[in-house]
Amino acid sequence: MKILLINPPRSPENNILKFAPEEAKRFIHKKLIGPPLGLLTIAAAVKDHDVTVFDTKGEYDLVEETPPLDRLVRLLLEKHQPDIVGVTVITSEFGFCIEICRTVKQFNPGILTVAGGLHATLCPQDFTDPSFDIVIPGQCPHIFQEVVRMKENGGSYTSIPGILINSAAGLHRTAGKPAPWDTADADYLMPDRSHLKRWIDTYKVGNSPFPSTYVFTSLGCPYKCTFCSIWTQFKGKYFQRTVESLIHELKSIDEYPVVRFADANTVVDETFMLHLFKRMEEEGIRKTFIMDIRADVAANRPDIIEKLARGGLKVVICGFESFRDEELKKYHKDSPAIDNQEAVKVFEQNGIMVRGNYVVPPDYNLNDFQALAEYADRNRVVYAGYTVLTPMPGTIYYQQVKDQIIDHDYRKYNFFNSVMKTTLPHDEFHTRIGSLWLIKKGTDVI
Numbered sequence: 500m501k502i503l504l505i506n507p508p509r510s511p512e513n514n515i516l517k518f519a520p521e522e523a524k525r526f527i528h529k530k531l532i533g534p535p536l537g538l539l540t541i542a543a544a545v546k547d548h549d550v551t552v553f554d555t556k557g558e559y560d561l562v563e564e565t566p567p568l569d570r571l572v573r574l575l576l577e578k579h580q581p582d583i584v585g586v587t588v589i590t591s592e593f594g595f596c597i598e599i600c601r602t603v604k605q606f607n608p609g610i611l612t613v614a615g616g617l618h619a620t621l622c623p624q625d626f627t628d629p630s631f632d633i634v635i636p637g638q639c640p641h642i643f644q645e646v647v648r649m650k651e652n653g654g655s656y657t658s659i660p661g662i663l664i665n666s667a668a669g670l671h672r673t674a675g676k677p678a679p680w681d682t683a684d685a686d687y688l689m690p691d692r693s694h695l696k697r698w699i700d701t702y703k704v705g706n707s708p709f710p711s712t713y714v715f716t717s718l719g720c721p722y723k724c725t726f727c728s729i730w731t732q733f734k735g736k737y738f739q740r741t742v743e744s745l746i747h748e749l750k751s752i753d754e755y756p757v758v759r760f761a762d763a764n765t766v767v768d769e770t771f772m773l774h775l776f777k778r779m780e781e782e783g784i785r786k787t788f789i790m791d792i793r794a795d796v797a798a799n800r801p802d803i804i805e806k807l808a809r810g811g812l813k814v815v816i817c818g819f820e821s822f823r824d825e826e827l828k829k830y831h832k833d834s835p836a837i838d839n840q841e842a843v844k845v846f847e848q849n850g851i852m853v854r855g856n857y858v859v860p861p862d863y864n865l866n867d868f869q870a871l872a873e874y875a876d877r878n879r880v881v882y883a884g885y886t887v888l889t890p891m892p893g894t895i896y897y898q899q900v901k902d903q904i905i906d907h908d909y910r911k912y913n914f915f916n917s918v919m920k921t922t923l924p925h926d927e928f929h930t931r932i933g934s935l936w937l938i939k940k941g942t943d944v945i
């Protein structure tokens with residue numbers, strides 16, 4: 500089978516950038532770069548077939564005059580003549596996934612279109628556009644293998660448990676439970692990064708001359724923050740990889756001197772992390788590491804941060820979220836604001852650059868903005884990010900406020916646009932968040 504897996508482009512919607520004062524614009528992050536790990540894992544699962552992965556994000560970064568998406572996809576279809584096209588979907592890129600699948604169906608209705616990824620897991624009911632044939636929620640490399648087998652052998656997809664089939668009769672879930680798949684451990688499949696050679700030079704963060712890649716050490720999260728879709732994606736379960744499988748993966752990615760751990764919360768099992776760093780030392784693995792670490796971990800266990808720093812940890816992304824305990828409680832963050840201050844000290848003592856992220860609720864008034872600015876100023880970090888508290892579909896926060904949502908355009912669900920009514924006038928709210936991006940120590944942008 501010829502399989503074409505497409506990573507959709509980024510959503511261009513960014514009201515913080517649009518309304519920010521000129522002097523802040525250069526600091527506001529415009530694009531996150533990184534490999535589509537999900538698609539690369541799916542590619543690894545069907546490697547015996549003729550598989551092509553196309554990263555449109557990488558392509559638009561690499562070649563300025565890349566044609567618009569529909570034209571680009573048509574060119575790909577003409578070149579590869581696939582039997583199956585797969586797309587990976589997060590909420591803000593859902594519209595582009597529809598555009599990709601519609602272009603596929605116009606080109607050749609016989610091509611099977613398959614959607615997977617976070618949004619397919621949390622909101623499979625959204626995939627009613629006739630251009631989608633099959634939706635596979637969850638960690639599903641084994642199910643995708645079955646779909647490919649069925650396409651090859653001409654059987655009926657209804658016999659595959661755990662998928663959604665979209666037809667003229669509507670979107671229907673097949674009966675039965677999918678076979679278990681131990682995605683982080685026994686069944687772990689290493690993402691096939693060989694597909695990314697063309698775009699490797701675009702995967703550079705900030706001023707780094709070296710390309711970076713993502714590696715996940717775990718999936719899910721044991722915490723339950725109301726605005727977060729990571730724990731809901733895994734129904735609150737947490738899956739840790741093994742140290743030796745990580746060592747194997749890290750040894751196989753020499754071309755990437757910078758590694759960002761993709762876990763949204765990297766240090767959950769402290770013993771595991773220390774063991775991993777000890778094994779890296781034994782194996783002579785020397786890389787620069789970027790991690791997401793909760794403030795309470797740094798505040799409570801400075802000894803761990805010290806050891807990780809010695810092993811190559813250079814940048815930490817830390818979700819400060821708020822400077823007010825009552826807000827942190829409301830978000831179920833399970834970590835008071837004082838931990839943010841402590842964490843900054845611990846990271847800095849160890850030479851680690853911090854990217855601290857605050858989320859700004861739509862009901863902030865002028866006094867709230869002033870108080871946040873003063874706090875952020877007192878606790879300056881090298882890179883600071885200020886985004887909008889957004890009700891991502893599939894989160895508790897979405898359930899709490901869904902009746903107050905006024906903008907249902909998914910392209911805006913990327914933390915850079917308010918989709919709810921703001922207390923301040925809409926444009927001013929975004930301008931004020933834009934101004935906050937000036938409050939930081941460094942001059943680089945990541």
Ligand code: B12
Nearest residue numbers: 509531532533535536537585587589590615616638639763
């Ligand atoms: C790596 C990553 C990225 C990478 C690559 C994503 C891509 N597709 O290009 C980059 C850096 C580009 C990225 C960008 C963004 N990201 Co991001 N990213 C992640 C991260 C850290 C890890 C995801 C991951 O790799 N998981 C591991 C893989 C193996 O799991 P998986 O993706 O779920 O894939 C499995 C299944 O879902 C399935 N699957 C996946 N795709 C497909 C496709 C098919 C056909 C099939 C059958 C199955 C299938 O099979 C896979 C293997 O089992 C997550 C946070 C996290 N820890 O989960 C955020 C996350 C997914 N990102 C998020 C966001 C919001 C963004 C941005 C919009 C942020 C921003 N404001 O800019 C941008 C998007 C574009 C932009 N504006 O720049 C949110 C999504 C929220 C939501 N509900 O939509 C997350 C959850 C982070 C968060 N803070 O909440 N991201």
Ligand code: SF4
Nearest residue numbers: 720722723724727763
């Ligand atoms: S925000 Fe971080 S700590 Fe909270 S549930 Fe999500 S990943 Fe876990």
